[in-house]
Each structure stands twice: as structure tokens, then as C-alpha cells.
Amino acid sequence: MTSFEEAETEETAACLHMTFYHPCQDDKMMFRCLNFCKREQVRADEMAKFGRDPNICHYNLVDTRVSRIQFSLQFYRKPNSSELCFEIKNMSKKTKLFVDHTELGYLNKIDLPWKCVVCFGDYQILMEIQEGESLDYFETHLYLSNVPILQEKCIPLVQPIPENSIIPSLFPSQGKSPIEIDENESC
16 A cells, blocks of 8 residues: 555545624724634634633734624534534623624524624624534634625615605606606607
């Protein structure tokens, strides 16, 4: 046998890719303690904690408005399954955590979807899970975004229809009735 055939099969680790954004990141540098663009290993039995306190949190956010522990991530395997997952728990008594459109209060937790946006305060974090087989550890890979992850969308408000069924016009061409044009007619 060759050494190639004798070598153990290398397990790939699950990797949680996280892209961070805050509108004041250039001025306040709240992400300066995060290690971007380099994969880091986290033992499977450890909780990955994010927050202001560098003595407790491995992922330190330098911002007085962030809780000492803002949220935690726990790596786990579903019962009777080989599926590896993460759960996210809000550890802040003051700030709600949003996972996509699900609101988490203090000590609330949910399974982390394969791809989601986590928000608290003005922070936005895109999280994407890359599958792996290792049960001993997982990896994190952090990125920084210069543009908001969630784009504000201007959705026009639907005006209620008054009882007299006259709809106020939203456009300056008030007083004009709609004109029906045949498809074949030119304007």
C-alpha cells in the first residue's frame, strides 16, 4: 500500500460564513477585534459568543450599545440523524434579536436557517452554513460588507378607499379620468 492509501480520510468541518455590516463601521470601528477573511476553528462543545465583553466573548464587538453577551451560537447534531446544525440564542436583556423575520427576546433560541440575516440594533449579519462532517469542531469565516445587507425598500402605502368610493389621486394630474386605449391604437 502506498502512503496515500494508508492516510486517514480527512473530514471537512461545517463552516459558518458571516458577513457583518453596520452603518457607522468606518467611523466607530466596532469590528476591529474580529478576524476577517481567515477561517477559525471552534470546538464543537463550545458556544460561540458575540458581544462587548472580550473576557467572555470570542467575537468581540467594540460598541457600548452592544450587550456584554449579545448572542450565542451552539453547534449540535439532530437526534437520530447525521445532520449538523446551529442554534442561535439571544443573550441580551435589552435588545431583541431578529433572525430573518423571527423576533427573539432574552434567552429565546431557534435553529439557524441555512442562509439568514441576523439583526440587532443597526447591526446586520448575513449567515450562511456550509455543510461538513466533523463532530469535533466547526469553523467560522468572517467577512465585512461595505454596503447594507438588507436594503430599505420604499413600498408605497396603500391608501384606504373612502366610503364615497372616490379615490384621492396620488399624482398631480388630478381631475383627469383614466383613458382606455386599444392595444392597436398608437398614443
